[in-house]
Amino acid sequence: MKVIRLSNNRLLNLLWMEIKESFRYPVFEIIICVLLFFLFLTAGGASNIGLSINSINLFTLLPYIYRSVVFYDKRYLLNIFLFEALIIPVIVNYRLAQAIEKKEVETLLLLPIKRAELFFIKILSIFLVFTIINSTLYILWRNLLMQNAFWYSDYPSMIIIIAYQTLQITIVSILISTVVKRFVPATIVSLLAFQAIYYLSEIFRNTYNPIFYLMPPQSSNLLFTFLGYFGDLPYPHFDQILGNNFDYSLSTTLIFGSITILILAVISGYYVFTKKLEFEKEQ
Amino acid sequence: MNNTVITCKNLKKRFNDTYVLKGINLKIDKGFNAVIGPNGAGKSVFFRILLGGLYPSQGEARFFGYDCWSESYKIREKLGAMIEDPSYPGSISCEDYLSLIFKLRNIPRSGTFHEVPRLLKLVDLYDEKSKVINKFSSGMKKKLAFIAAIIGEPEFLLLDEPLANLDVIMREKVKGIIKDYCRDNRSSVLMSTHVISDINNIADKYIIMHEGEADFLDDLKIKRLLRSNKLRIVSVNVSLMNILLESDKVVAVQKDNNGLIVEYKGSFDDIVNLISGFDAGAFVEEFFDDKFILSLVSNLFEGDQVKQ
Numbered sequence: 001m002k003v004i005r006l007s008n009n010r011l012l013n014l015l016w017m018e019i020k021e022s023f024r025y026p027v028f029e030i031i032i033c034v035l036l037f038f039l040f041l042t043a044g045g046a047s048n049i050g051l052s053i054n055s056i057n058l059f060t061l062l063p064y065i066y067r068s069v070v071f072y073d074k075r076y077l078l079n080i081f082l083f084e085a086l087i088i089p090v091i092v093n094y095r096l097a098q099a100i101e102k103k104e105v106e107t108l109l110l111l112p113i114k115r116a117e118l119f120f121i122k123i124l125s126i127f128l129v130f131t132i133i134n135s136t137l138y139i140l141w142r143n144l145l146m147q148n149a150f151w152y153s154d155y156p157s158m159i160i161i162i163a164y165q166t167l168q169i170t171i172v173s174i175l176i177s178t179v180v181k182r183f184v185p186a187t188i189v190s191l192l193a194f195q196a197i198y199y200l201s202e203i204f205r206n207t208y209n210p211i212f213y214l215m216p217p218q219s220s221n222l223l224f225t226f227l228g229y230f231g232d233l234p235y236p237h238f239d240q241i242l243g244n245n246f247d248y249s250l251s252t253t254l255i256f257g258s259i260t261i262l263i264l265a266v267i268s269g270y271y272v273f274t275k276k277l278e279f280e281k282e283q
Numbered sequence: 284m285n286n287t288v289i290t291c292k293n294l295k296k297r298f299n300d301t302y303v304l305k306g307i308n309l310k311i312d313k314g315f316n317a318v319i320g321p322n323g324a325g326k327s328v329f330f331r332i333l334l335g336g337l338y339p340s341q342g343e344a345r346f347f348g349y350d351c352w353s354e355s356y357k358i359r360e361k362l363g364a365m366i367e368d369p370s371y372p373g374s375i376s377c378e379d380y381l382s383l384i385f386k387l388r389n390i391p392r393s394g395t396f397h398e399v400p401r402l403l404k405l406v407d408l409y410d411e412k413s414k415v416i417n418k419f420s421s422g423m424k425k426k427l428a429f430i431a432a433i434i435g436e437p438e439f440l441l442l443d444e445p446l447a448n449l450d451v452i453m454r455e456k457v458k459g460i461i462k463d464y465c466r467d468n469r470s471s472v473l474m475s476t477h478v479i480s481d482i483n484n485i486a487d488k489y490i491i492m493h494e495g496e497a498d499f500l501d502d503l504k505i506k507r508l509l510r511s512n513k514l515r516i517v518s519v520n521v522s523l524m525n526i527l528l529e530s531d532k533v534v535a536v537q538k539d540n541n542g543l544i545v546e547y548k549g550s551f552d553d554i555v556n557l558i559s560g561f562d563a564g565a566f567v568e569e570f571f572d573d574k575f576i577l578s579l580v581s582n583l584f585e586g587d588q589v590k591q
Contacts (some may be wrong), residue, residue, distance in 0.1 A: 021372045107366065109355075110365065111388075112360045171378060
């Protein structure tokens, strides 16, 4: 009888080490996610109903605020993206650029690990850590405060959307980190890149819609429609999320287009990681 | 029978406009091979190319017949290696790190259970087994890198400055382990060092590197190299200079930015034993000034200019 022990799987062990490494300073990530959680509560919704959430009974009004945010104000989604686009690259670049700068990657590559394995384990660990933290906060939120805010089927789809968004940011950050190789410049370049992508998408908003929806901030929104097709989820109509100018017939093409862009980013990230991962000495 | 393990053909490495390796042509056989050379000679870059950590700008490097870049994974499966200044994931303990290597090398769990404590005791790290690697000193990291390299008794050891940053006692201990490793013909070693007497009478062949070029040294040149009779000591013992001057084995002592330069009579081991009697934690290395090295290798690479 062949017995497979997961605890002996070499890659799972490596992934576990990377996840532990990501949680080395968990306070940093948790503070960010808590801030994100409060952002959820305040983004757009309170202004819609003309009240401050501090002055009312949270337990009765929050579900209403949440619904109003989702149904009537897509600023809610954009704010989440903007916040994550600012903070997650900082963390991802910190972890990766530091690992490269300190030759941690090079030390690991003395062991029988393939470069591809190390690359995908790095991405997967960062991606898992943020997904785990964010998902935990949503579930806590649901159980402690928002008894009526979510439908049960919202959880997996919300997790998928956040994970997808995190993956987009992680990939671009890894690309930048492997090229720049130093923590501070990698972070600055990464932040500038995300701001540029965001503002570019805003520029394209009124000129040509397909490009607008392929930009990372908007392609996350598109997933709402994608999930709706398969799960018949009670999400708002995508016209309400994406804006009135959206061409419905293009939505599926655009979703797959944005996923293709993500896959291309992974491939190019791998290429950069394997070909350019050199530790140049000051001559 | 073909004994060649490493083959380099016109191996060059360029960083920006500077050639760090200027066309190395070497065939390295099984056995104990030592690489010596001054700082900046290109030893570490050469080792990194062999390990698949750097992409050669030109030429070819093969290890066990595999290409060092595209097939480095296959090489690393057969190889135990350490780099000069290793860095580790900071959040795990050294015991967990060693267990991970056992798993990556597909060594059964029963072997790991007994081997990890044995290896840790070998380099006096057993008491620190639960300490996270992040809190280790550079010497402790070096010891960890060494035992990590010998896990699974790989058929080839590639050691970049394995004795640097180690105190006198530990250096002798690690030297002994490497000697034993080669003695039974279990494994071959390629090791770089600054302390030439460390590899004297152990190494089968000596390779000298100088300004990006490499060649084998003959016995005559090795003997000249061993007659340097100078060493550098880094010690916290402030009165060591006076103590040494009183010894009849010491000719002269002078201070430099990195410690004391001692000119001595007799063998290197005798003077190391003398120093360890006063300060067991002192860091000792053979000292060669650049002029000395240049005088030794000036004829070696003549007429072998590489176009840049």
